[in-house]
Amino acid sequence: MRVLDVSDLPVGTADSRALLWWGNLGMMAIEGTMFALLLATYLYLRMVNLDWPPASVPMPDLLLPTINLVMLVLSCGVMLMADRAALRGNVTLVRIGFAVCVLVGIAFLVLRAMAMSMIGFKWSSHAYGSVIWTSVGMHTFHMIAATGEALLLLIYSLVRKVEKKQLLDFRCTAVYWYFVTISWLPFYVIVWLLPHLSRKS
Amino acid sequence: MTLGLPGIQSTLHPAGPQAQRILDLFDVFLIVTTVVFVIVVVLTVAAVVKGRRRREAIGEDTRGMKLAVGTGAVLTIAALITLLVTSVATGRAVGTFGGGNPDQMEIVVTGHQWWWEVTYPDPQASNTVRTANEIHIPTGQPILLRLATRDVIHSLWIPRLHGKRDLIPGRINKIYIQADAPGVFRAQCAEFCGLQHAHMSLVVIAQTPGDFMQWKIHQQAPANDPATPQQAHGRELFLDLPCINCHAVTGTDAYATLGPDLTHVASRKTLAAGTLINNHGNLAGWVSNAAAIKPGAQMPPIPMNGPELQDLLAYLENLK
Amino acid sequence: MTEERGQTEAAMEATWAPARGFLGWFTEVDHKRIGLRYIVTALCFFTLGGIEAAIMRLQLAGPERHVVGPDFYNQLFTVHGSTMMFLFAVPVMEGIAIYLVPLMVGTRNVAFPKLNAFGYFIYLFGGLFLYTMFFCGAGPDAGWFAYTPLSGPQFSPGKRIDTWSQMITYTELSALVVSVEITVTAFKQRAPGMSLNRVPLFVWSMVVTSFMIMFAMPAVMVDSGYLALDRLVATHFFNRPEGGDPIFYQHLFWFFGHPEVYIIFIPALGFISSIVTAFTKRKVFGYSVMVASLVFTGFMGFGLWVHHMFATGLPQLGQSFFTAASMMISIPTGVQIFCWIGTIWHGRLTIRTPMLYVLAFFFDFLIGGLTGVMLASVPINWQVHDTYFVVAHFHYVLIAGAVFPLFGALHFWFPKWTGRMYGEGLSRVAFWLVFIGFNLVFFPMHILGMIGMPRRVYTYQPQLGWGGLNQLATLGVLPLALGILLMFVNFALSRRRGAPAGPNPWDADTLEWSVSSPPPPYNYLHVPTVAGGHALWDAAPDQPVVVGMRTDHREVLVTKAVDAEPSHREELPSPSIWPFLVALTTGITLCGAIFYAWWFTMGTVLTAFALIGWFWPKREPLPEAS
């Protein structure tokens, strides 16, 4: 009997060949589509309305959201470091990176809550309010999930020995973190910036 | 092409240029697709016969078969281009028909759950005609219909004159219709709009321009005054009962617009958006308990005794 | 040698042992069992949907009948349409894919078995939720696409529409997880040697379907999500006076809805390729053209949605574009049909019941496809949109285009799934009943549409003259239902008493036919290798098998996406209760939210805990030093 012996092949990997890595990509494709549809909603409603945002909408304050954005983008650098470390199997560095990012995530959520409390209209005020609140809400929800995931892995890495195959979980969390950051960029523009740049009326 | 099929609401019995053009286009499609159908079925049967006779399958993809499939693809593309071109041409013809005439006659059709409000606007407000569930048009000229809705989406469909167009909240849609000869064309709401979507029909009545003018002038007149004491009592009732919360009768204190305008209700052929023939018995049944006839209809049962009902009916039936 | 084999077998039996007992039903992760569950559940919903249809047909059999009233009738067609689309057609295709794709690519389970179990439970809960509400008299009643503002807070108070929008969320969640699994399994777990140009056409069709699901289903979740928000927390997405737009609802729905019909149809094309190959004893003509057609259809499917909205009065030019696109999509479909005809022409054809259904597909789907081309013409569409002509079109494409191939597939793989043959004679009787009944029911509807009958009317007046054709349509349900019933009876009887099938009763070509029927829990004792596009026909007499994988862990071989070179091994999870629990908490969240908004928050927290349980790695026995 001819055979193909695979006993030499590694068991599990932490790189982009892993099944979970691909699954994670699939999930991000789905969520990315959803964010794209939210954007499309904004653009569509802008197209069909003569005054946009409605005159009653105050100019948003840019300070908090901008700090938040910068913080989140910078945290991606830390994540990238942790990500690389995971690929090399350097657990200490992974722990440090995740700890920093969890802190950033929590700070982000606090600032986000403050920014949301200052929005000045409700989701039930008008369609503009509906789409803005839904966008911000969806992203916040994802941010909570990403922070929670990072926190959970951090705790796990502190109480248990991290096996080689679990390094993949850290890497997928990192990729998700980039995803949540990148998907916010266009929303930062439409939610906070656009009312300053162009108003239809 | 009508094959003896019933024609009162049929796309196969066009009565105006719009519907006629579309039917012509449909015939082109029907012929082309029938040819395609026959060819493909014949080929399938032939393949089955061949395949069953074969002792040994031909394993590779032969050049001959590649050619055959390629030809099929090319023919498909050619057929589709033909269809596309004729379709777009008809679309343009139908879409531009009637446009560009400044003194176009305009009718506003407004959808309600589950009846049609029909208005003939006039620069002079008192000359504006309001009626329900009936569109009267003069023959031989394009008429512009402006479509609006008070509540959900409806769709106006007069198969013998034109295809359908939706009535959408916040928008005004426009279509042009034209009837070539006098006639009565049934029409129906085509977009599901709730409980009584099935009973939201109307009639289009095409009349010679002369007859149409006569009709319009009559409709512009205020409602008939009661001619008998019974009718007078009926009017009193009408104005005392909740009727005036919903209905209008010009020349009286009733001017609500939640329900059909009743100024000339007795001149209409049907009641309740084509649900009933307009006659004494049906009117009596409707006024005493509308929802029993048309479950869900947004007109409440109005309690009154027999004589009162008769008086009220006498009044309504005088609203010619 | 045989002793060695026996030992391996025993070890594999132990490692891959299915979950047993009552609890085992909730913890099972075997793709075959979950796939079968999907299929059986979907067929139950099909029966329910069919019974609803039969009641509708009774009501419409003549003018002004009083079998049901308008309120119940509206629930009937809404629940019928939603059941058939969301609880039957999509899940049944997914179930078959879950069963077959891992076998066809030569692996031991799907990539994410726990997720797979979760997907099934969430689907089941969605269906049960809809039917619970329906039997309580609160079935949705605004049609299977629930247009606003009719479905909005103002015109549909109560819980009916909320039920519908949550059912969507459940079932789409399930479809989405399946799509990810199938894609990853098909790209990363193929047997060594099965490079992309050797992948069975059925697997290709499921890959294309899965991609379509990933990009289409989010649209309906967003859409029904907005609707739920409009209804529950007073947002204004579709409320024109406050700046929303009801037409936007339609755009979003059909951006999903059109791909949805191809999501149902493309797997059926895969069945046909499998069946035609087996019964003509030759490869399908033009493999690469077939794959290209599938991919092209998948892409084009996203560019047609406006053809459902021609009557809304959008600008003419834009509409012509969608006419052109709709016609273009006929080209790949036509090419595939030509390729199959060519295959049959050059093949050695035997006709068994699966092949009969395929031939019925050719005949009847053709009619449906051609009426689709008519509908795609804007002026024709203005006349026949929302009439029984459309009802006829979509039953021809859905039933003849997807359900006939499905019935063919059920017969074709029945021996694989149960180990026994179905009864051929009975199945032919059933076939003819279904075929004749189907045409009797739905052909007259074309004419009814042409002579003015709108869809979704609970009754019509006698003077319209639609009585006769409607009566004919109703009569046709009798043979149709009888045929389907007979098919089910045949399956039930044959499951126990049918002749033993052996591994490959059809002498077919794909890998699943190389293992016993039904396959063992681990599918392949040794992961196979593949030498051609038809794994079994092209195999060398001494085709190598893969050795060196652990038998004491649930290991699968991961290969490279394009050429399927072995890459590494991965361990898959054992049975687990967490998927069920997460589905349960998600279910509670979704159905609770429509009654009390705060349930949503509470349910989410609960779900978060369940998810932690799911993902928390199990403590491993210390690995041997290696």
Ligand code: HEA
């Ligand atoms: C399995 C599902 C399925 C499939 C495959 C299709 C296939 C097609 N459909 Fe259909 N469709 C539905 C399911 C499906 N449809 C449903 C469910 C609805 C209604 C939803 C609702 O309102 O409830 C609908 C409605 C619908 C409409 C809107 C009708 C309306 O509401 O007004 C339109 C309009 O363009 C349309 C067009 C088409 C076209 C052009 C195809 C094409 O893909 C067909 C292509 C196939 C062929 C053409 C035959 C084979 C080709 C050849 C042999 C080549 C030679 C052919 C020529 C030269 C013409 N469909």
Ligand code: HEA
């Ligand atoms: C895959 C999808 C699918 C399938 C298979 C079917 C199957 C059937 N459908 Fe359809 N249908 C839709 C999808 C589907 N449908 C959709 C999407 C709509 C639009 C809804 C909307 O407008 O919102 C619709 C709408 C629709 C209408 C229009 C309603 C209206 O507009 O008012 C009608 C009317 O005749 C109808 C009839 C039928 C019939 C008779 C069958 C038959 O083929 C069913 C046959 C099956 C069985 C009968 C069950 C199996 C039988 C047994 C186990 C035996 C025991 C049963 C009995 C004795 C009754 N359907």
Ligand code: CUA
């Ligand atoms: Cu109005 Cu249907």
Ligand SMILES: [Cu+2]
């Ligand atoms: Cu479509």
